[in-house]
Amino acid sequence: MYKYLLIVNDIEQQLEQGQFKAGQKLPSIRDLSLQYACNKSTVIRAFTLLESRHLIYSIPQSGYYAVQQRGASLQLPENRVLDFSSAAPDPELFPYLDFKHCVDKAFDMYKNELFIYGTPQGLPSLLRLLCKHLANYQVFTKPEHIHITSGVQQALAILALMPFPNKKRGILMEQPSYHLFIQLVESYQLPVHGIHRSPQGDIDLNHLEHLFRTEDIKLFYTMPRFHNPLGCSYSEPTKKAIAKLAKRYDVYIVEDDYLADLELDSKSDPIYTYDSSHVIYLKSYAKILFPGLRVGVAVLPQALSDVFRTYKKVADIDSPMLSQAALEIYIQSGMFERRKHAIRDAYSKRLEQLHRSLHSYNEDSYIVASPSQSGVHTHIVLPPHLPIKVLLERLHKKQVLIQNLTPNYLPSFEPLPLMNLSITRVSEDRIDRGVSLIANEIKHLLKQGRRV
Structure with missing residues (x-):
């Protein structure tokens, strides 16, 4: 094992055991480099990985601190962390006892299947159930087109690497986009292109058509609903236009619908609804269950299914059978639907409070994004001359955590002056305090700039 991974594992275990509050x-860094007999850059690499998982946070010229020990309540004292940076689900809202019941029942029902290798595509009974379940999202398909993956991240990795029937190689993604997918395509040195998505969530369809027509693009990765990090969604006409262009120019759309369960508008359909022949639909169950469950769903056109199945089998033989069996029972019992509504309502109230606070403390210091009824995040547009890095550092000192959006852009794109704010790790009664601290720091830096 690499030394930095050993450090990561040890610190993760200490956090889980509550050794760090x-x-x-x-x-x-110096103490750990001596303890593990390694150089400081190895320790820094370990800390960077832990910080990306939102297990620790850094304060410049001070050090690294634990975000939250396992099982700790998020109702922290007022002088503790206000984490607007993480989109990870709120443990306070998740059904531990219900899901424990499903896991126990899965052991009883599938005791024979759990101890043998399954199928690369997924547990057959779950695939059949998902056909009915996905219909609730206007995704109508057959079991042979559904593939269970170890989270959406694995599906993206397979799609990025596998050959497509259009014989193209390039990947197009919105800017900004999912930072781990950007890291993936850069790590494999895959040909990649970007297209701006405005702070309002719009995309230039003429430019999209130009890229489809002139560039060697096999797939376009998009988050039409509750985009991360913008928080906005495409209109129905835009989704229809994207589907039409994909079919015309033989480009596959990879639709990441990771927050589909939080949608309040029953008339909001995925792009998949408008053309299933050129759309790959991805859905995650992490936001409604547990990130550690690692169950994702990929719905593929017939032309891609066989190749995808082969690549997945080479990658991991099959996805965890226990997780699949427990998810099947959880959906079938009706627990999933009940929990979905509870979480959606809680997040909707937090998002509403966030927008109220943003408007309350704004004195023309920033522009607030159009409010969304649901989702987990929104953004504000900052003055272009404001030093965002300095702002984030000052907020860290006040234990207000904000995501650095630079990794959400390809190196060839200049990051927009945006601040993303997520509500999953901040309780409703603490959002106002966090926004007041953010607004005060923005005003302070603007005054400093005017004096200079």
Whole structure:
């Protein structure tokens, strides 16, 4: 095992065991480099990975601190962390006892299947159930077109690497986009292109058509609903236009519908509804269940299914059978639907509070994005001359965590002056305090700039 991974594993275990409390300072880089007999860059690499998982956070010229120990309540004292950076689900809202019941029942019902290799495509009974379940999202398909993956991330990795019937190689993605997918295509040195998505969530369809027509693009990766990090959604005419262009120019759309369960508008359909022949539909169950469950769903056109199945089998033989069996029972019992409504309502109230606070403290210091009824995040547009890096550092010192959006852009794209705000890790009664701190720091930096 690489030394930095050993450090990561040890610190993760200490966090889980409660050896570091929320807000407690971790050992210094120098101390850990001596403890593990490695150079400082190895420790920094470990800390960077832990920070990307939102397990720790850094304060410049101070050190690294624990975000939250496992099982700790998010109702922290007022002087503790306000985490607007994470889109990870709120543990306070998740059904541990219900799901434990489903896991126990899965052991009883599938005791024979759990201890043998399954199928690369997924548990057959779950595939049949998902056909009915996905119809609730206007995704009508057959079991042979559904593939269970170890999270949406695995599906993206397979799609990025596998050959497509259009014989093209390039990948097109919105800017900004999902930072881990950007890292993936860069790591494999795949040909990649970007297209701007405005702060309002719009896309230039003429430019999209130009790229489809002139570039060697096999797939276009998009988040039409509750885009991360913008938080906005495409209109129905835009989704229809994208589907039409994909079919005309033989480009496959990879539709990441990771927050489909939070949608309040029953008339909002995925792009898949308008053309299933050139759309790959991805859905995650992490936001409604647990990130550790690692169950994702990929619905593929017939032309891609066989190749995808082969690549997945080479990658991991099959996805965890226990997770699949438990998910099947959880959906079939009606627990999933009940929990979905509870989480959606809670997040909707938080998002409403966030927008109220943003408008309340704004004195023309920033532009608030158009409110969304649901989702988990929104954004504000900052003045272009405001030093965002300095702002994030000042907020960190006040234990307000904000995501750095630079990794959400390809190197060839200049990041927009945006601040993303997620509500999953901040309780409704603490959102106003967090926004007041953010607004005050923005005003402070603007005054400093005017004096200079």
